[in-house]
Amino acid sequence: xxxxxxxxxxxxxxxxxxxxxxxxxxxxxxxxxxxxxxxxxxxxxxxxxxxxxxxxxxxxxxxxxxxxxxxxxxxxxxxxxxxxxxxxxxxxxxxxxxxxxxxxxxxxxxxxxxxxxxxxxxxxxxxxxxxxxxxxxxxxxxxxxxxxxxxxxxxxxxxxxxxxxxxxxxxxxxxxxxxxxxxxxxxxxxxxxxxxxxxxxxxxxxxxxxxxxxxxxxxxxxxxxxxxxxxxxxxxxxxxxxxxxxxxxxxxxxxxxxxxxxxxxxxxxxxxxxxxxxxxxxxxxxxxxxxx
Numbered sequence: 001x002x003x004x005x006x007x008x009x010x011x012x013x014x015x016x017x018x019x020x021x022x023x024x025x026x027x028x029x030x031x032x033x034x035x036x037x038x039x040x041x042x043x044x045x046x047x048x049x050x051x052x053x054x055x056x057x058x059x060x061x062x063x064x065x066x067x068x069x070x071x072x073x074x075x076x077x078x079x080x081x082x083x084x085x086x087x088x089x090x091x092x093x094x095x096x097x098x099x100x101x102x103x104x105x106x107x108x109x110x111x112x113x114x115x116x117x118x119x120x121x122x123x124x125x126x127x128x129x130x131x132x133x134x135x136x137x138x139x140x141x142x143x144x145x146x147x148x149x150x151x152x153x154x155x156x157x158x159x160x161x162x163x164x165x166x167x168x169x170x171x172x173x174x175x176x177x178x179x180x181x182x183x184x185x186x187x188x189x190x191x192x193x194x195x196x197x198x199x200x201x202x203x204x205x206x207x208x209x210x211x212x213x214x215x216x217x218x219x220x221x222x223x224x225x226x227x228x229x230x231x232x233x234x235x236x237x238x239x240x241x242x243x244x245x246x247x248x249x250x251x252x253x254x255x256x257x258x259x260x261x262x263x264x265x266x267x268x269x270x271x272x273x274x275x276x277x278x279x280x281x282x283x284x285x286x287x288x289x290x291x292x
Contacts, residue, residue, distance in 0.1 A: 028254025126238025
């Protein structure tokens with residue numbers, strides 16, 4: 001059994017705890033055994049799990065893996081601490097708020113022979129899986145992905161990082177991208193912001209990614225993808241699956257720890273994640289230059 005600790009007891013942390021306590025039968029998720037949780041707050045037992053200190057989580061021999069579910073600004077520090085302590089790490093996206101620090105952490109994990117896994121449940125959603133099937137074999141001419149949602153909480157980083165799930169969709173669907181321009185409109189007094197990034201595919205086809213957040217904005221994704229022979233203007237419904245998104249991710253993390261994911265698949269995933277973080281870095285840089 002792989003003793004585990006959950007760090008951060010927000011929405012994601014509570015779901016992680018739930019899945020660790022009731023893993024998918026006959027899956028690698030059953031290999032995990034939760035030993036405790038870490039929180040900045042002093043809390044009662046959560047779902048029957050006891051709170052432990054960060055020092056205890058790092059030093060205990062019966063804890064082999066950490067699930068990091070804190071604010072994005074804390075991810076890098078916690079990942080580094082657990083890797084240095086010889087623990088495997090599963091972290092909610094984004095792994096870090098800079099490309100260079102992510103490369104550094106991944107190199108550290110490799111040096112220590114540990115698994116560093118960045119969660120991307122957006123790739124497991126029924127609408128994304130169906131969209132990927134629907135566009136297979138089609139030649140893109142241009143496209144837009146526009147996300148709207150409530151105001152960003154503090155400590156979640158620049159929108160290109162906090163919203164990296166949308167960027168991951170675009171990279172997974174259309175391959176490596178280049179950033180040609182980016183801008184950020186921000187009304188801090190109204191807690192409103194709108195980031196626009198202009199991208200090009202390897203085939204020099206334009207993609208626009210818009211991340212818009214503010215009070216009262218309902219959470220929604222809008223797409224417009226124009227292909228040579230057709231256009232897609234709304235996300236397909238996809239077929240709902242019986243296994244939850246976080247559980248699917250837990251199984252994938254477990255498969256990595258069991259050596260069931262090939263070296264080629266691991267390298268492909270690492271390349272995609274680092275490419276997305278590099279794009280997010282560039283978008284932030286160009287947006288801040290535009291603002292200045």
